[in-house]
Amino acid sequence: KAGVTQTPRYLIKTRGQQVTLSCSPISGHRSVSWYQQTPGQGLQFLFEYFSETQRNKGNFPGRFSGRQFSNSRSEMNVSTLELGDSALYLCASSFGQGRPNEKLFFGSGTQLSVL
């Protein structure tokens, strides 16, 4: 069974640009969550999608958005990039039954560098 796949693995952008990151969950998983990981802030929750609907959202500005497609694949978009957006963006999938005890399966992340 294939794991969670995130593309691209590395990305370099300049300030003001926008970026789209992609996440393909494990087959059969319907929930996809996104996290931002930085050395100073640890893992910060961005948002969670289930059945094409955003189910939860973290405390990030509106420049961060996402969506989920009918095949459960998800994309997140960051517009008007800032230097502080440089981070490892991790995607996690789960069965998505809404239970707090579900294991999360993570991808290897997309390392975004904003210059």
Added chain:
Amino acid sequence: AQKVTQAQTEISVVEKEDVTLDCVYETRDTTYYLFWYKQPPSGELVFLIRRNSFDEQNEISGRYSWNFQKSTSSFNFTITASQVVDSAVYFCALSPHNTNAGKSTFGDGTTLTVKP
């Protein structure tokens, strides 16, 4: 609000030493779940263990053991006879009963380096 504190930012040990990673959490919920994840250099976090708030039994899995103490809101992780392959960042996470696991609160992680 939930909070997870991993006070140890970095730990360095020599192979075969035992090491304990601390995790202290804050929540107002009486029902919640605690997790440990391991993040090797490849980047993806790997699930290690899950514990619910009503189960305070310690658990041992090979060289790994977990000590859950509700009285002190701690969920510590011990690696016995550490190996170089244990080098990774370890995250403790909390998921209260009224939310989904995908919205877990993570600690800042502890970077463990095991030297040969």
